[in-house]
Amino acid sequence: xxxxxxxxxxxxxxxxxxxxxxxxxxxxxxxxxxxxxxxxxxxxxxxxxxxxxxxxxxxxxxxxxxxxxxxxxxxxxxxxxxxxxxxxxxxxxxxxxxxxxxxxxxxxxxxxxxxxxxxxxxxxxxxxxxxxxxxxxxxxxxxxxxxxxxxxxxxxxxxxxxxxxxxxxxxxxxxxxxxxxxxxxxxxxxxxxxxxxxxxxxxxxxxxxxxxxxxxxxxxxxxxxxxxxxxxxxxxxxxxxxxxxxxxxxxxxxxxxxxxxxxxxxxxxxxxxxxxxxxxxxxxxxxxxxxxxxxxxxxxxxxxxxxxxxxxxxxxxxxxxxxxxxxxxxxxxxxxxxxxxxxxxxxxxxxxxxxxxxxxxxxxxxxxxxxxxxxxxxxxxxxxxxxxxxxxxxxxx
Numbered sequence: 001x002x003x004x005x006x007x008x009x010x011x012x013x014x015x016x017x018x019x020x021x022x023x024x025x026x027x028x029x030x031x032x033x034x035x036x037x038x039x040x041x042x043x044x045x046x047x048x049x050x051x052x053x054x055x056x057x058x059x060x061x062x063x064x065x066x067x068x069x070x071x072x073x074x075x076x077x078x079x080x081x082x083x084x085x086x087x088x089x090x091x092x093x094x095x096x097x098x099x100x101x102x103x104x105x106x107x108x109x110x111x112x113x114x115x116x117x118x119x120x121x122x123x124x125x126x127x128x129x130x131x132x133x134x135x136x137x138x139x140x141x142x143x144x145x146x147x148x149x150x151x152x153x154x155x156x157x158x159x160x161x162x163x164x165x166x167x168x169x170x171x172x173x174x175x176x177x178x179x180x181x182x183x184x185x186x187x188x189x190x191x192x193x194x195x196x197x198x199x200x201x202x203x204x205x206x207x208x209x210x211x212x213x214x215x216x217x218x219x220x221x222x223x224x225x226x227x228x229x230x231x232x233x234x235x236x237x238x239x240x241x242x243x244x245x246x247x248x249x250x251x252x253x254x255x256x257x258x259x260x261x262x263x264x265x266x267x268x269x270x271x272x273x274x275x276x277x278x279x280x281x282x283x284x285x286x287x288x289x290x291x292x293x294x295x296x297x298x299x300x301x302x303x304x305x306x307x308x309x310x311x312x313x314x315x316x317x318x319x320x321x322x323x324x325x326x327x328x329x330x331x332x333x334x335x336x337x338x339x340x341x342x343x344x345x346x347x348x349x350x351x352x353x354x355x356x357x358x359x360x361x362x363x364x365x366x367x368x369x370x371x372x373x374x375x376x377x378x379x380x381x382x383x384x385x386x387x388x389x390x391x392x393x394x395x396x397x
Contacts, residue, residue, distance in 0.1 A: 002180040002181065002182065002183075002247070003180065003181040003182070003183065004178065004179075004180060004181075005178075005179050005180075005181050006176050006177065006178055006179070007140060007144075007176060007177070007179050008035070008140065008172075008173060008174050008175060008176050008177075009107075009137075009139075009140040009143045009167050009172035009173040009174070009175065009177075010032070010033070010035035010036050010039065010107065010173045010174065011035065011039055012140045012141075012143055012144040012179055013036050013079070013105045013143055013144060013147050013165070013167075014035070014036050014037075014039035014040045014043070015039075015144065015181060016144050016147040016148050016187070017036070017040050017043075017077055017105075017147070018040065018043045018048055018049055019148070019182070019184050019187035019188065020075075020077075020148065020151060020187060020188070020191050021049045021050060021051065021188065022049075022051050022074075022075045022076060022077045022103075023050075023051065023052065023069065023074035023075045023076065023194070024051065024052045024053075024054065024065075024066070024069040024070075024074045024075070024076045024077075025037065025040055025044075025051050025052075025053050025054070025076070025077050025078060026053075026054035026056055026061075026062045026063075026065035026066050026069065026076070026078055027040075027053075027054075027055070027056070027062050027078045027079055027080070028055070028056050028057070028058055028059050028061065028062045028080070028084065030059065030080055030081050030082065030083065030084035031081065031082075031109070031117050031169075032081055032107050032109055032117065032169035032170050032173045032174060033079045033080050033081040033084070033105060033106075033107035033109075033169075033173070035173070035174075036079035036105050036107070037053075037078075037079055040053070041053055041055075052069075052074075054069075058087060059080050059083075059084035059085070059087040059088045060087045060088060060090070060091060062078050062080065062084075062088065063078065063088040063091035063092065063095065063102075064091050066078050066091075066095065066100075066102045067091060067094055067095050067098065067100060067102070067210075070095070070100040070101065070102050071098065071100060071199065071200050071209040071210075072199055072200045072201045073194075073196050073199030073200065073201050073202065074194075075151070075155075075194040076100075076102050076103075077102065077103045077104070077105075078102065078103075078104050078105070079104065079105035079106075079107065080104065080105075080106060080107075081106065081107045081108070081109040081123060081169060082108075082109035082110065082111055082112075082117075082123045082169075083111060083112060083123075085106060085123045085124065085126075085127055086111060086123065086126065089126075089127065089130070092127055092130040092131070092132060092162075093130050093131060094210060095131075095132075095162045096130055096131025096132055096161060096162055096225065097131060097221070097222075097225060098209055098210055099160040099161060099225070099228065100160075100162060101151075101154030101155045101159070101160055101161060101162055101163065102154070102162040102163075103147065103150050103151050103154060103162070103163050103164075103165070104132075104162065104163070104164040104165070105143075105147065105164075105165055105167075106123065106124050106164040106165065106166045106167075107166075107167055107168075107169045107173045108120065108121050108123060108124060108166055108167065108168050108169050108270065108321075109123060109169040110122055110123075110356065110357045110358065111123055111126065116357040116358065117169070117358075118169060118170060118357055118358020119168040119169040119170055119171050119271075119321070119355070119358045120321045120322055120355055120356045120357060120358065121166075121269065121270070121320075121321040121322040122322040122323075122356075124164060124166050125322045125324075125330075125331045125332075126322075127164070128298065128299060128331060131161065131162075131225055131229070132161065132162045132163065132164050132299060133150070133153060133154060133159075133161055133162070133163040133164070133229070133232050133236075133297075133299050133300070134163075134164055134166060134297070134298040134299040135149075135150055135163065135164070135165050135166065135236075135296060135297055135298070136166045136167075136269045136270050136295060136296060136298055137165065137166060137167040137172065137270065137296075138172075138255075138270060138271055138273045138274055138294060139172055139177060139271065139274065140167075140172055140175070140177045140179050141177070141179050141180065141249075142167075142296075143165065143167040143172060144179060144181070145243065145247070145249060145251065146165045146251075146296075147165045148182070148187060148190065148191065148243070149236070149239050149240060149243055149251070150163040150165050151163075151191050152190070152191060152192075152235075152239045152242075153232060153235050153236050153239050155194060156231075156232075156235045156239075157197070158228070158231040158235060159228045159229075159231050159232045159235050160228055161225070161228050161229060161232060166270065167270065167271070168270045168271040169358075170358065171271045171358075172270075172271050180247070180249075182246065182247060186246060190242070190243070190246060229299070229300045230300060232297075232300050233253065233297065233300050233302055236253065236297055237252065237253065240252065251296065252296065253296060253297045253302040253305055253306075254293055254294060254295050254296050254297070254302065254305070254306065254309070255273075255292075255293070255294040255296065256291070256292070256293055256309055257273075257276075257277055257280060257291060257292040257293075257294065258280055258281075258284060258290070258291045258292065259291035259292060259293060259309065259310075259313075260291070261289055261291075261312075262289050262290055262291030262312075262313055263289040263290070263313065263314045263315070263374075263377060264288075264289070264290050264291075264313065264314065264315050264316075264317075264370055264373035264374055264377065265290065265291045265292060265293060265310065265313045265315075265316050265317075265347075265373075266292055266293075266316070266317045266318070266319055266366070266369060266370070266373075267292075267293045267294075267295065267306075267310075267316060267317070267318045267319065267332065267336055268292065268293075268294055268295070268319040269294070269295045269298065269319075269321065269332060270321070272319065272321070272354070272355060272361050272366075273292065273294040275361055275362065275363055275366060276292050276294075276319075276366050277292060278363050278366075279363045279366035279367050279370070280292055280366075282363065282367070283367065283370060288370070288374070290370050290373075291313070293306065293309055293310060295332070298332075298335075301335050301339070303335070303338065303339030304339070306336065306339050306340075307339045307340050307343050310340065310347060311343060311344075311345075311347075313347045314347055314348070314377045315347055315348045315349075315350075315373040315374075315376045315377050315382075316336070316347050316348070316349045316350075316373070317349075317350050317351070317352055317369045317370075317372065317373055318330070318332055318333040318336045318337075318349060318350070318351045318352070319332070319351075319352050319354055319369070319389075320332045320333055320351060320352070320353050320354070321353075321354060321355045321356065322353075322356070323353050323356070327386070328386060329351035329353070329385070329386045330351060330353050333349075333351035333386075336349065337349055348376050348377075348380075348382050349382075349385065350372065350373075350376070350382055350383075350384075350385045350386075350387060351385060351386050351387065352369060352387050352388070352389045353386075353387070353388050353389065354388070354389035354390065355389075359390060361389070361390070365389055365390050368389070369389065372387075
């Protein structure tokens with residue numbers, strides 16, 4: 001029977017880690033993810049887990065230690081945010097290219113500068129092409145559920161890739177919400193033991209991790225890495241189906257909210273989806289056909305499935321909580337446009353960059369977005385397709 005609790009998003013993820021009982025956790029503190037290793041270090045001190053906790057001198061060292069321990073055959077986890085993830089950047093590629101299924105709790109926070117410690121997605125979007133699976137979470141329950149599923153996805157024999165589970169800094173990481181926990185024994189059974197096929201401490205094998213890869217072999221290794229990422233989509237659905245049998249909670253590649261008959265829709269990631277749902281409910285009461293597509297799995301990107309889900313919509317606003325500085329919009333916008341390119345009667349698309357540095361997003365702001373979409377539907381003119389939401393137009397001194 002589910003255990004009802006009230007936890008912050010950080011404590012929920014730390015609880016999932018305790019229930020999984022990894023072999024190694026290596027971490028360095030950075031706001032707003034600090035609480036995750038802090039909570040977990042207490043579990044270690046209290047003897048609630050068998051984990052080797054490695055306090056390191058930087059995030060670069062944290063990911064390096066994770067690579068070493070996972071390569072040695074140990075199930076390994078860590079947590080970070082913002083500049084910490086950026087400092088790991090070099091080692092993120094090493095973890096992915098060596099097919100090491102490390103699980104990372106990424107608590108989204110803006111990157112400097114100017115210095116800012118609040119939520120946006122510039123950190124994980126900056127790492128989107130490092131070869132890691134990326135799963136995003138609207139609320140504390142999803143952060144907990146996604147973290148448990150991430151271990152199974154990354155370790156699957158057809159995937160063998162690291163996974164980062166993302167949630168919005170302070171908005172969910174520190175906010176306390178009602179949550180349903182799974183019993184410890186069920187989590188352990190669901191995740192199972194980690195049994196890698198090849199690892200450094202296996203004396204029966206001759207194995208090298210991270211050797212020089214000449215032009216004769218490098219492309220083939222990258223192609224195999226791509227296959228693992230392609231397979232992750234189907235594996236994520238298989239794991240989600242098993243998770244639903246255990247908990248009753250359903251997960252897919254993305255969530256559709258009142259989208260079936262929508263004329264206008266927004267595509268969004270993480271916590272602002274909750275605000276958008278409130279706006280949708282309000283506008284539906286006014287007779288307006290509006291809907292939402294919330295991305296859960298961003299890497300690999302489920303482009304074909306998204307195109308199918310949005311094919312009937314007349315106008316779409318893609319919401320990016322980061323900017324790519326391409327003068328074409330944010331990273332999610334580029335993915336959605338790519339997915340819809342060439343589809344018959346493709347909907348008109350605009351992009352809003354919003355909520356940078358933790359700026360509040362209110363129901364009224366989402367209503368403004370839908371108002372813009374209905375204007376596009378009525379006039380047939382998209383106007384500026386690259387827009388900023390709730391930004392002061394007067395020069396800031």
